Amino acid sequence: MLISIGSKNPAKIAAVEQAFQGYAFEIVPVDTESGVSEQPLTDEETIRGAINRAVSAFDVSGADIGIGLEGGVQKTEHGLFLCNWGALRARGMEPIIAGGARILLPEEIAIQLLAGEELGPVMDKFAKKQNVRKKEGAVGIFTNGKIDRVEMFTHVVKLLLGQYEFKRQSN
Template sequence: MKRCGVGSKNQAKLQAVASVFAEVDYDVQGFDVDSTVSAQPFSDEETKAGAISRAKAVLEKDVEIGIGLEGGVMQMNDGLYLCNWGAIADKQNHVFTAAGAKILLPEEIANGLHRGEELKTVMDLYTNRHGVSHEEGAVGIFTNGVISRADMFIHTVRLLYGQRCFYLS
């Protein structure tokens, strides 16, 4: 069985990758790697860079392909939006990227992020729970459970897998 490494041990990210790659006979394993970007990325560019860095870093493990998924935020005229990016890399130096859905964050959450706090910390305080980022995530809270963090990343992972299949076939 081929091995797919994910540049994170976050349960929502692992669930997203496993839901796509287990279907095509990959063993999916998470690894702690450095994103090389801020703990709380504040732009599409920085979030994308974190995903690419994670995907490439995981290739140092015993895997055929590496996947990096990074959540961040981006400022727009009407407020601060949640964003996410993904990257898939292989040992032949192919790298493909994709972005997912965006959602406007409530002002209370945005204020915490502008003060320098990480989204996962702000969300845990907001919900009075621990580990929201490993479960439904901010997107799950602010869509009333209609879309979970794993669901949001599944879309991005499917875009990555599809691109890789198209360009390398």
Template sequence: MKIGIGSKNPVKINAVKEAFHRINTSYLFQAFAAPSLVSEMPFSDDETIQGASNRAAYCLEDVQCDIGVGLEGGVTETSYGLCVCNWGVLIPRGQQPIIAGGGRFFLPKEIAARLRDGEELGPVMDDYAQKLHVRTNEGAIGIFTNGKITRKAMFLHIMQNLIGQYEYWYK
């Protein structure tokens, strides 16, 4: 079975591979530079889900892919402040999409203000943490949980949720 991954981000690729390898090591994987077709910084749950869905659907354009997976990070405004949200979509060829979300946390006010002014979380986090490539490593969640939860672990959790639903509904 060939799994299409709608990203070239190594954190997302590794999360997808690890989740599927936990149940079967014979899966084949193909990573695609899949467009999200949403804002660079999705600003709602709906927009973030749409981005993940677009990435998953793009993978199925390759006729050899049996499953398309899209993972997307975004933010959503709440009455308590700006919250990071992450969503995943798994689409088995010819079936309905499966959708799952991940852990959430609130951003410090100074970061939230920069995002509201139009900046993207990845570069803002590089600046804030004084590191390069936070998004392809620990992610904002890794910075703000002192490494207790990484971006890969969060996406792995989403993948386990998606795969569990896939096994329930389609196997």
């Protein structure tokens, strides 16, 4: 099975690899545009980014499956939550969508994001590290390493894969 992922981010690629363990597959990472802002500020925008990446990855690669993974934030009455969404595109199917874990971001991070900054650079500065988004992610920093970005996105890809298999079996 050829799987195209709409990102070259190592954490997202590792998530797809982990979710598809036990399957015969090859992953083709491709640079795709999310078609949304650099820092998605709502679930809807983050979902749209994931779908756009999945469709684009599928269309440009000739793969059996295209996967898009997108991180964003969602404002609630309790504060700004980290969110992550994924989409899977396969021939003859509408995109399948799944969401994952959410955690409340500290107020000092939320203020910067709502002022127009992007989470990746904000986290690099906050954690005094480089490329947090390609490693543990904000979720890894704020859960003290209990959950990292790979594990968070692996969960989403497993939800996508399970729905994909169910739909294929139902047809």
